[in-house]
Amino acid sequence: MLPTFITIAVIIAVIVLWIISTQRRLVVLDENISNAMSQIGVQLSSRFDALTALLDLTKGYARHESETLIETIKSRRSVITAKSTPDEVMRQEGVISEALGRISMVTEQYPDLKANQNYIKTMDAVQTFENMVRTSRLIYNDSVTKLNREIRMFPVSMVAGMLGFGQRDYLVEQADKADMPSMK
Template identity: 35%
Template sequence: MTAIYIILGLVVLVVLYAIGVYNKLVGLRVRKNEAWSDISVQMKRRYDLVPNLVETVKGYASHEKETLSRVIEARAAAVASTGSPEEQAVSENMFSQALGRLMAVSEAYPDLKADSNFNNLSRELSALEDHIQKSRRFYNGNVRELNTAVQEFPSNVVANMFGFTRAEFFELDEAEEAAVKTAPKVQF
């Protein structure tokens, strides 16, 4: 009879542990999804801001059509991207590079740099880029926690039982990271 109580106690402990791990995994997945939502909101704000910035630059730099059209095309591709974080990172990186070229073009136009509308838009864009970076770090931190819990023993047993999987980080690949760090050159 004592052996039955010991076995029953152990089963109860294992079930309680599994419930605790399951709830932790659900919480981590919810925080990861919330963090991704924050990134999406910031990127949408940037997508909405860019057409105004492009129109302002058009007024001063009408012969920069190629740069302006690249920004517009990259924005459209980024807006249309709805895949995994890794897939969206590719289109976001292309968009960021196009924006970098646009801002480099603006350096060549003193009248444009003096325009208050352009200055307000570029400050707002800069603030949005900071928010996106913070959101990316927050998202990647939550992904790291979830991935750790999904892979560590013994929580990986519970994760596998209930279908929890690793999440993808939202990060630049090496080639794009180098391109973002290198200022584009503008020549006339």
């Protein structure tokens, strides 16, 4: 009787340790996703700041258009946090793309603006932040892949469901994303 009790206790202890280990692994994967989303938020915020600086440069050329666009951006801008969804990120990227398209139309009308060194430097900054967002999107999607793969595999899938872990959505590239305005 005692050896049977010890065997059952050992089996229960192994199962409990495995569940704890699985939970810890899932938490790490979930935190990686939250961190990647936070990084996207920081970079989108920096991109918005560079975009606002770009709009300030256009004020001298198309004051009404610039002021209208600045107000539009301020009203539609939201902060991306670790708890944000891919849809919220896509909406913010849409706001940026729309603004860049409108800035491009203004700069086409004013070749002096297009040749302005501050404009060129600011456009470089906007492009740099765009590249950083792309990198963070890749990291986010890679982290989501790891969590989703882990959650889908048996027996982790049972534990993940019991502990409240679910599959996360990917950030997908916008098919109709506006091209960056040219600086040439």
